[in-house]
Amino acid sequence: MKILIAEDNKISRKMLEKVFEGHEYEVFSACDGDEAWKILGEPEHPRLLILDWMMPGITGVEIVQRLRERPDGHTYYIMILTSLDTPADISFALDGGADEFVSKPYHADALRARANVGRRIVNLHTTLSEKMRMLEEAHAIISHQAATDELTGLYNRRFFNENLCKHLGAAIRHSFHISVIMIDIDKFKSINDTYGHSAGDRILKICADTMRSQARTEDIVARWGGEEFIILLPYTNLEGAAVVAERIRIALASDCLVGSSIPVTASFGLAELKEGEDTEALLRRADRALYRAKDEGRNRVIPG
Ligand SMILES: [Mg+2]
Secondary structure (H helix, E strand, O other), X not given: OEEEEEOOOHHHHHHHHHHHEOOOEEEEEEOOHHHHHHHOOOOOOOOEEEEEOOOOOOOHHHHHHHHHHOOOOOOOEEEEEEOOOOHHHHHHHHHOOOOEEEEOOOOXXXXXXXXXXXXXXXXXXHHHHHHHHHHHHHHHHHHHHHHEOOOOOOEOHHHHHHHHHHHHHHHHHHOOOEEEEEEEEOOHHHHHHHHOHHHHHHHHHHHHHHHHHHOOOOOEEEEEEOOEEEEEEEOOXXXXXXXXXXXXXXXXXXXXXXHHOOXXXXXXXXXXXXXXXXXXXXXXXXHHHHHHHHHOOOOOEEEO
């Protein structure tokens, strides 16, 4: 392990270096506080430090205070080595953030044994923070997967429902408009039957990408299941939802043709939240409008 020794007295510094050299330590030496602080500013600097208290420039205790205030995320084990040894001195150094206080003169083996304790603690913290980082990464991946439809990369039905409840609650409380668009790819079964399921999957993905790019940033675009999609439009009335739906309808009818060489259209059912309605009633109206769009010849937007 890397260890920083900061001591302004040359002979004392050489003696300290000897205590650690050849004992699984890589020694970094500083002849005063300023040099020590410079070393601590380099990447991959030592985390285990032995600092003389009294040094020209920055003192050992000042380095401790600065390091403790520095938000670099590293764990340090800091030993203050000094000829000061009153209880007030010890309290001052330890309360200031030092981990260990060693009075001069010291015994070489005892000093190294104390440093070994510091090494264990630094290693333990490093391992723990690495594990913590991996856990956080895993958690981010799991959260993303839990909210995402694997095929299309859109939000999934569960995420949509959770957010529908939240947004509906807020819309009712603050009297905001809120609308949903239900979308069904027209004659998807025949696409699957004619071109195969992998072509069908590709179509779903292209449609999903088109919906996401044509929707607005604040809209929540989700795969409802199979070839059905749903979009939540916060702060949007029926007319506003119709504009978004029409834009997607036109883009789907042209984009999918380009992206897949298979002609694709979709039908759209819209609903804006009415007073006294819950999520189920809202979705039911959008669904009914979607069925009407199908009945009336598909590839159209029908407000519920
Ligand atoms: Mg000194």
